[in-house]
Amino acid sequence: xxxxxxxxxxxxxxxxxxxxxxxxxxxxxxxxxxxxxxxxxxxxxxxxxxxxxxxxxxxxxxxxxxxxxxxxxxxxxxxxxxxxxxxxxxxxxxxxxxxxxxxxxxxxxxxxxxxxxxxxxxxxxxxxxxxxxxxxxxxxxxxxxxxxxxxxxxxxxxxxxxxxxxxxxxxxxxxxxxxxxxxxxxxxxxxxxxxxxxxxxxxxxxxxxxxxxxxxxxxxxxxxxxxxxxxxxxxxxxxxxxxxxxxxxxxxxxxxxxxx
Amino acid sequence: xxxxxxxxxxxxxxxxxxxxxxxxxxxxxxxxxxxxxxxxxxxxxxxxxxxxxxxxxxxxxxxxxx
Numbered sequence: 001x002x003x004x005x006x007x008x009x010x011x012x013x014x015x016x017x018x019x020x021x022x023x024x025x026x027x028x029x030x031x032x033x034x035x036x037x038x039x040x041x042x043x044x045x046x047x048x049x050x051x052x053x054x055x056x057x058x059x060x061x062x063x064x065x066x067x068x069x070x071x072x073x074x075x076x077x078x079x080x081x082x083x084x085x086x087x088x089x090x091x092x093x094x095x096x097x098x099x100x101x102x103x104x105x106x107x108x109x110x111x112x113x114x115x116x117x118x119x120x121x122x123x124x125x126x127x128x129x130x131x132x133x134x135x136x137x138x139x140x141x142x143x144x145x146x147x148x149x150x151x152x153x154x155x156x157x158x159x160x161x162x163x164x165x166x167x168x169x170x171x172x173x174x175x176x177x178x179x180x181x182x183x184x185x186x187x188x189x190x191x192x193x194x195x196x197x198x199x200x201x202x203x204x205x206x207x208x209x210x211x212x213x214x215x216x217x218x219x220x221x222x223x224x225x226x227x228x229x230x231x232x233x234x235x236x237x238x239x240x241x242x243x244x245x246x247x248x249x250x251x252x253x254x255x256x257x258x259x260x
Numbered sequence: 261x262x263x264x265x266x267x268x269x270x271x272x273x274x275x276x277x278x279x280x281x282x283x284x285x286x287x288x289x290x291x292x293x294x295x296x297x298x299x300x301x302x303x304x305x306x307x308x309x310x311x312x313x314x315x316x317x318x319x320x321x322x323x324x325x326x
Contacts, residue, residue, distance in 0.1 A: 048319065
């Protein structure tokens with residue numbers, strides 16, 4: 001356990017990186033990527049059991065639940081009711097109160113429907129869920145979600161699966177400044193520097209799936225992301241130097257050997 | 261008798277408990293959640309909850325996602 005853990009709703013995570021289980025070429029690669037990422041929480045989706053092909057392997061055969069906490073999501077839900085229903089089902093599968101709450105408002109961007117998200121958060125918090133809502137990078141909705149009882153807020157860095165990196169650094173910083181719960185940048189990271197930038201903004205963690213799963217070498221990228229998150233966190237804690245418009249020499253101006 | 265199972269119609273010879281239905285479908289009850297007529301069935305209720313003609317059953321599990 002490190003000396004700077006991420007604590008959400010009283011649960012201590014040694015890694016500030018949360019990773020997904022989607023889009024991998026196969027479960028073996030996913031398992032290796034999870035190990036390389038150093039993450040101790042992973043997201044899963046909730047779907048109907050495939051009744052026609054019972055030979056397909058189960059995801060849970062490749063996830064050691066002693067090592068990883070599962071965070072079921074409500075991805076694909078477009079109404080508060082569907083998200084609530086899916087969250088309840090996820091609780092029964094995983095026997096855990098934790099949910100990554102998604103209520104999608106638009107098919108092309110997968111941006112959240114924040115009004116429905118807020119409504120679903122209220123209901124699920126009332127039912128004892130630990131709710132981690134995926135939301136817009138908007139400080140106002142993040143504060144409303146926190147007031148509704150969210151255990152963390154998870155603003156997007158960019159559209160899900162886009163790999164565009166953190167689009168609105170200023171908003172992410174304001175969200176962090178306002179928040180009394182952990183802030184996890186969820187979605188939009190494309191490569192390790194994006195993860196580092198998110199962490200340098202001061203957020204508490206980063207959640208990603210596609211950036212690792214869709215890399216040419218997912219296992220190597222998982223390790224790069226681990227290092228990016230650690231580097232960004234450490235740089236944030238170290239406190240960066242002020243930005244200046246012009247140069248200031250690093251070497252002393254005196255004692256220069258010059259002329260003939 | 262016919263039920264709606266995961267959105268599709270499904271034929272059963274006779275009423276079954278959730279446990280019997282899962283066994284028929286070769287599904288390990290530990291990895292799934294079951295909804296019966298829109299109500300969650302806790303795992304302890306799998307043996308006592310009976311599925312009858314016209315009932316709607318959803319069986320879900322975890323799959324890869326972000």
